Amino acid sequence: MKLSVPLIVAPMLRISGPDLVIASCNAGVVGAFPALNAASGAELDNWLARISRNSEESGVPYAVNVIAHGSNRRLADDLSVIVSHRSPLVIASVGSPENVVAAVKGYGGTVYSDVVSIRHARKAASIGVDGMVLLCAGAGGQTGWLNPFAFVEAVREFYDGALAVAGSITHGRQLAALELIGANFGYAGTAFIVANESMATEDYRAAIVRAVADDVFATRALTGIPTNVLRNSAAGVGITDDTEWASPEQKYDMRHIKLGKHVHSAGHGVGAVHREESCAAIVARFTEQYRVACAGEAAAAPRVSRQGT
Numbered sequence: 001m002k003l004s005v006p007l008i009v010a011p012m013l014r015i016s017g018p019d020l021v022i023a024s025c026n027a028g029v030v031g032a033f034p035a036l037n038a039a040s041g042a043e044l045d046n047w048l049a050r051i052s053r054n055s056e057e058s059g060v061p062y063a064v065n066v067i068a069h070g071s072n073r074r075l076a077d078d079l080s081v082i083v084s085h086r087s088p089l090v091i092a093s094v095g096s097p098e099n100v101v102a103a104v105k106g107y108g109g110t111v112y113s114d115v116v117s118i119r120h121a122r123k124a125a126s127i128g129v130d131g132m133v134l135l136c137a138g139a140g141g142q143t144g145w146l147n148p149f150a151f152v153e154a155v156r157e158f159y160d161g162a163l164a165v166a167g168s169i170t171h172g173r174q175l176a177a178l179e180l181i182g183a184n185f186g187y188a189g190t191a192f193i194v195a196n197e198s199m200a201t202e203d204y205r206a207a208i209v210r211a212v213a214d215d216v217f218a219t220r221a222l223t224g225i226p227t228n229v230l231r232n233s234a235a236g237v238g239i240t241d242d243t244e245w246a247s248p249e250q251k252y253d254m255r256h257i258k259l260g261k262h263v264h265s266a267g268h269g270v271g272a273v274h275r276e277e278s279c280a281a282i283v284a285r286f287t288e289q290y291r292v293a294c295a296g297e298a299a300a301a302p303r304v305s306r307q308g309t
């Protein structure tokens, strides 16, 4: 696939719909959305028809994200809609990607799986996914905890498929750095919450523009999986740094997640997001920063003497 920059605009609950996916693809990067953002199978069908048409015209693939865990009662139905549209890339999160691989490989589609640990990555590799999204520390939404250097290095010891890295990707030079350390794509969510084409509410956008990394903390209170949220919004629903996850029955169950509605999620990169703007403007900035980094035109770090230290 020919992209303007090696970037996937990550799927986000209650944030990414057809407008953001189409704007991403038109800007030359992979746009993605969670199937659960469509209210029903019929709406998913409409969204995919619109997105597929645009993707064929732009020549840039899109991705649809499915929650593979058993708590997602829509999985089988959503997969059959996805199969009917022959979606080019399907990203499986939470749970084994086995059923997704079986359905999507049938029509020649590509499957990536979110992973948070080496054990998880080995399992995904054994199932035959085409790529993995390494959820690293500092990611928005359900976060990983591993350091990206360690994670990429460890997975590259046994896996040569595509690797996308998620966690605080906000600058084009980070995409160049990812390629240097052995990954193929950046996977950015928080940087696109403020895009004009996202479904984020006005107060969510304003909170993102105001926040810095210190305002983010990871909580298990929503689904049992550590999720990075903005402290003020979480306090509004009684969740603080000390709140345990509510009950074992809620574990992994996305119906309990109130992200975007009451609790605002963001990754540690939130401090680098300064304004609302179009998706095209955000991608153009990533593209120019990546070009500069690849050309070695500008030093990424201030020059300091390496002598006498």
Ligand SMILES: Cc1cc2nc3c(=O)[nH]c(=O)nc-3n(C[C@H](O)[C@H](O)[C@H](O)COP(=O)(O)O)c2cc1C
Pocket: 010, 011, 012, 013, 014, 015, 034, 065, 093, 114, 135, 138, 139, 140, 141, 142, 166, 167, 168, 169, 187, 188, 189, 190, 191, 259, 260, 265, 266, 267, 268, 269
């Ligand atoms: C508000 C929000 C909602 C999210 N919803 C989903 C989701 O439905 N499915 C999913 O696989 N990932 C979801 N994520 C995670 C993103 O796909 C991605 O991994 C993450 O945003 C990358 O980290 P960054 O936000 O630091 O760029 C969400 C992230 C955010 C911020």
